[in-house]
Amino acid sequence: MISQARGLLTAAGLHGHKYAIDADLAAVACRLPGPVVLYTSDAADLSRLLEGFPVVIKKV
DSSP states (O other), rough: OOOHHHHHHHTTTTTTTHHHHHHHHHHHHHSSSSSOOOOOOOHHHHHHHHHTTSSSOOOO
């Protein structure tokens, strides 16, 4: 899973500890059978990490 998270970070052009947890969450979500719902306060980063996957929507 670490290599998948690293791959998501690289593909999104992100790096560093700021994005590590988001990348781990995205990697887990990619492995789960759909549909998957993620609740986050940082929809922008998850959208970048999950580009090409189902849409991330921020609900306020």
